[in-house]
Amino acid sequence: MNTKLHAICDSNGRPISFFVSAGQVSDYIGARALLSSLPDVDWLLGDRGYDADWFREALQDKGIRACIPGRKQRKTTVKYDKRRYKRRNRIEIMFGRLKDWRRVATRYDRCPKAFFSAIALAATVIYWL
Template sequence: MSDLFWLTDAQMARLAPFFPRSHGKPRVEDRRVLSGIIFINRNGLRWRDAPAAYGPHKTLYSRWKRWSEKGIFARMMAGLAAEHGEKTTVMIDATYLKAHRTATSMAQKGGRGRLIGRTKGGMNTKLHAICDSQGRPIDLFVTAGQVSDYIGARALLSGLPNVKWLLGDRGYDADWFREALQDKGIRACIPGRKKRKTPIKYDKRRYKRRNRIEIMFGRLKDWRRVATRYVSIGTQL
């Protein structure tokens, strides 16, 4: 059982404020159930393949589905991300998440849809992200794979923290985006597209730090259910 994942006391203490109140019969132990949910998502297992140490797999799935629909997991991530304390630099980028055939064939009634699109690499979802200077995610936005980076940038713009710099690659070189950052008092460290008649000056030394958001994506994709989407987006990310 040494290879199983268990939330620590410190981690549970940070998550506890986001837990809903228990009405009537007490819930099954939160540490055991949440640890099991994380283990399943990290390894991309079927719920029925959950190790016995985490209890009945139906309990894990029921908690995952119920808390997802109520937005509890989303509030956890938003609350933890709000504690970043970043005041200097944030980074923006996007990555593709491969959609498994079991996800592409599933229709979702109502809501935002499956958010799966066809690209040169097949059926994909695109994950747009903002991270801090240490490579910790601050904000995430999900679209279908064929959606432009500009759409993700526009969606994430309003949630940018009050920082001095934003680092991004050439995919974010747009006059409207630079002007929007300037209005927020944020300096853009974004190289210009090659088609620009007038070259864009940027801080090359500072730009090298952008690899931290690439490292963040790599760590996220260590989680099997993030690297490859197996289910509809409503219960996936």
């Protein structure tokens, strides 16, 4: 079973919120699930997979500015702050720190609930280190 982990982290790269979806599911599902748990921030740095007009509008309604590059097949180009987007490496570092936990990296658990529990345990430790 493939899974996709959607995450929100703070500016220090500490995990805040997670959502696990099936691997073949679009990133829009994770964006919709995590939208209500977004903290009060000024900017959201996201991957190309989260580029959708409805998501950008929802962020704007919450008072959050989006720094998400447009998808390649998008007809109209979207402006984003390239210098700010380079800071997105913090969430990649957080995923790397999660994968330091062998149980998370190799996905021993078949049950999604048990896998998510292992992620939550690893994230709790990472948050306080």
